Each structure stands twice: as C-alpha cells, then as structure tokens.
Amino acid sequence: MADARSIILHEYPTSPFAEKVRLTLKLKNLAYSRVEIPVIMPRPDLMPLTGGYRRTPVMQIGADVYCDTAIILRELEARFATVSLRTPGHEGxxxxxxxxxxxxxxxxxxxxxxxxxxxxxxxxxxxxxxxxxxxxxxxxxxxxxxxxxxxxxxxxxxxxxxxxxxxxxxxxxxxxxxxxxxxxxxxxxxxxxxxxxxxxxxxxxxxxxxxxxxxxxxxxxETEGQEPETITSAEALAIGKAAAPRLVSATTKSEPQGFSPGDPVAVAPDDYGQVWVEGELVHADAQRIILQRTSPEAETIHVHFPRAGFLVRRV
Missing domain, CATH: 1.20.1050.10 (Glutathione S-transferase Yfyf (Class Pi); Chain A, domain 2)
Structure with missing residues (x-):
C-alpha cells in the first residue's frame, strides 16, 4: 500500500511525457504507485499538491511534489542511483x-x-x-x-x-x-x-x-519493470497531507536574481501551461527551485521545479 515513502506518479496512459517517467521506472526496476488523472481539467485533488501547475506528469513522494519530467528524472536518479541512467563522459x-x-x-x-x-x-x-x-x-x-x-x-x-x-x-x-x-x-x-x-x-x-x-x-x-499499484487521487492527497517535506538546505547558492530563503516568489513554465505557482522560496540553485506552500487541503508541501524552462519572479 502506498505511503509517504512511495513514488506516486500522477499521469494518464496516453501521455508521451509520462511515458518517459514510466520507462525510467522500468529501467531502474522501481516500485511505484500511480494515480490516473483526467486528460483534461479539472483535477481537484492534484491542484492542492501542485499549487495550480497543470502539465502532465507530476511525481509525488510524501509531501514533496515534482513538476516536469526534467526534475522528476533528476530526482529519481539522485534517490535511486543503484541502476544509473547517466552516461559517464556525456553529462548534460x-x-x-x-x-x-x-x-x-x-x-x-x-x-x-x-x-x-x-x-x-x-x-x-x-x-x-x-x-x-x-x-x-x-x-x-x-x-x-x-x-x-x-x-x-x-x-x-x-x-x-x-x-x-x-x-x-x-x-x-x-x-x-x-x-x-x-x-x-x-x-x-x-x-x-x-x-x-x-x-x-x-x-x-x-x-x-x-x-x-x-x-x-x-x-x-520490451523492458520489464514492476507493475504499479493504482491508488485514487484522494488517497494521494491524504498521503501528502499526512507527510512532512524532506529536509533540504535552505540556500540560494548562485541565485542570479538575488532571491533569499523565505522570499515570496512564483514559478511558471516559459512556453505553455503558464500557470504561476506561488510559494515561499526554500531552495534555489542552477538546476532546481523549491517552493513551500501551505493549504487546508494539503497542509505543508514542497513543490520542486527545474530551473531550465521555467520562469521565476518575485511576488
């Protein structure tokens, strides 16, 4: 049964971007749970976790929510590097x-x-x-x-x-x-x-x-992996609400805009689906930005975005 340690993938079967994550999970032979979200809005149980971000897929581990395949794959490699998909000598x-x-x-x-x-x-x-x-x-x-x-x-x-x-x-x-x-x-x-x-x-x-x-x-x-467990969106939301975000260094190392931890900022994709997700800055570096958000539905959540392909502005 899924819990705060589980990889939870919010996706729908025909999403090509979700297929990247599904293939990665197979290649790494990782167990995971899935929530089948509607192909179109509304997605009422997912929005409290993402702060409004609406592209597919989204990955959740407890109270940490990862938006965009770039940051999802980076996080899977960082947490589960036993089977690595990096190619030494070809980083980036x-x-x-x-x-x-x-x-x-x-x-x-x-x-x-x-x-x-x-x-x-x-x-x-x-x-x-x-x-x-x-x-x-x-x-x-x-x-x-x-x-x-x-x-x-x-x-x-x-x-x-x-x-x-x-x-x-x-x-x-x-x-x-x-x-x-x-x-x-x-x-x-x-x-x-x-x-x-x-x-x-x-x-x-x-x-x-x-x-x-x-x-x-x-x-x-033909890659074989573990068969995912399917859970409901309400169950995933309850897992996020009951969990605490993973500890992360409150830093803004090499932050080009001069943001500091605690600053109210907003993040959105730079091409389409440009919904601005607002929150309190927790961490920022060259490849990642993390916002802390609170809501009655999800309580305290950390929402992770990749830096490349996303805009950040002060609220």
Missing amino acids: LGQMVAGWADSRWFQSSVAIIFGERADTVPEAFKKDREALSGRPFDTEGMKRVAPMMRDQWRARLMLIEERLQAGKGAGAGIYLIGAKPGFVDVHAYMNVWFMMNTVPEFANECLENAPLTRAWYDRLT
Whole structure:
C-alpha cells in the first residue's frame, strides 16, 4: 500500500511525457504507485499538491511534489542511483536531447497525430488545450501541414538511425550512447512511442527504413519493470497531507536574481501551461527551485521545479 515513502506518479496512459517517467521506472526496476488523472481539467485533488501547475506528469513522494519530467528524472536518479541512467563522459547530453525531442520533434508529432484525428477531437479537449497553450487548437490547420510535418518527423527519426549506425561501427550501437540505456535514450524514445501508439501505420512505414532504430525501440519497449499499484487521487492527497517535506538546505547558492530563503516568489513554465505557482522560496540553485506552500487541503508541501524552462519572479 502506498505511503509517504512511495513514488506516486500522477499521469494518464496516453501521455508521451509520462511515458518517459514510466520507462525510467522500468529501467531502474522501481516500485511505484500511480494515480490516473483526467486528460483534461479539472483535477481537484492534484491542484492542492501542485499549487495550480497543470502539465502532465507530476511525481509525488510524501509531501514533496515534482513538476516536469526534467526534475522528476533528476530526482529519481539522485534517490535511486543503484541502476544509473547517466552516461559517464556525456553529462548534460540527456537534457540537451530532451530540449530537441520535447519541442521541435514533439510539435511535428502533435501536428501529424491531430491532423489525422481532426474530425474526431472532442470540443472539450480542444478548449482545454487552448487554455493550456494560450492559442487556438487548430486541427484543420494541423491537417493542412501534416504532410510537411511527416517529412520533418521522418528526418528527425533518421538522426537516431545515424547515431546508432555510428555506434555500431564503434562496437556498440545497441543504445544511443554505448551498450546500456540512459537518459538520452529515454528522451529520444518519447516521440517514437507517441507515434507508434497513435498513428502506427506511419511510424512503421518510417521504421522500415531505419532497422537499427526499430531494434532500439523494440528493446526499450520490451523492458520489464514492476507493475504499479493504482491508488485514487484522494488517497494521494491524504498521503501528502499526512507527510512532512524532506529536509533540504535552505540556500540560494548562485541565485542570479538575488532571491533569499523565505522570499515570496512564483514559478511558471516559459512556453505553455503558464500557470504561476506561488510559494515561499526554500531552495534555489542552477538546476532546481523549491517552493513551500501551505493549504487546508494539503497542509505543508514542497513543490520542486527545474530551473531550465521555467520562469521565476518575485511576488
């Protein structure tokens, strides 16, 4: 049964960003619990934990809540390093690949997928994603550009094939950096998984010309891990409320804006889903910012964000 020591993943099955975390948990063979959240708002039991942050997934361990895959994967590696997904000599490369996979490649995936589904996308989903992105969710526009985006998507896939081919020549070629999977693989995998699970005929057509990528994808997909326990959102909220946040040094080392512990600040993504989460600054460094929040529903919670890709301002 889940408790304050458990990894709790708030996600839904079709989320490609949640798939990054699910794959990481499998590769590390970690036990975890999951809360299946709605694909669209509202999420009344999750908002007290995140302070309003609404992108998927969110990870919770007791009264510590981690928003965005970047900080989730960093925390999983820090806490559970026995099976490491870092690639020595290539530090930082995983997050660089994530910047590419999560933006330009993901945008072409979205255009193809929703261009294919233009006539069947529910209006409620469109309105929800418009609120998330701050711009129209134009399925007809996606349908028009889908042929060009297919070209873009295929070109990006073939970069993986080139990388694996080069590694093969060096005696590896099983994964993107050497003979063991790492975070570079996790980030690159996301869009292939997303397309295989939504427009499989197109994905398979592309993979016919990328045999090393097909084998790489199959190896990652076949990774076996522990079967998660499913709990309710109310149970997860109760676990957070009953727990205390993990002790962390109250520091603002190398803080470029001069914030100090205790300052009221707000944090939001710098691209979409720009909901400002307010709280009292606990910790800030080059890669992480932690806010303390209190509410009747969750009592005292620490909310963790990555620094890259998030804006911070004084309240």
